[in-house]
Amino acid sequence: MPAVLSIALSRQVESSRFKEVAHPSHGVWMHHLELNTPGDVDAGVTAWLREAFDDAA
Numbered sequence: 001m002p003a004v005l006s007i008a009l010s011r012q013v014e015s016s017r018f019k020e021v022a023h024p025s026h027g028v029w030m031h032h033l034e035l036n037t038p039g040d041v042d043a044g045v046t047a048w049l050r051e052a053f054d055d056a057a
Contacts, residue, residue: 007031010029
């Protein structure tokens, strides 16, 4: 069973890696990513997490 990582960003990211993308409120896009192995957390995911951290600051 995969783990699900939800990443809140201020923009919508177009990527086939996301299982679902939701737009719950103005300026917030929730991106849901399934992680099947630790290797799924690669440079792309790390970049999205850094962007989410910067958006939240």
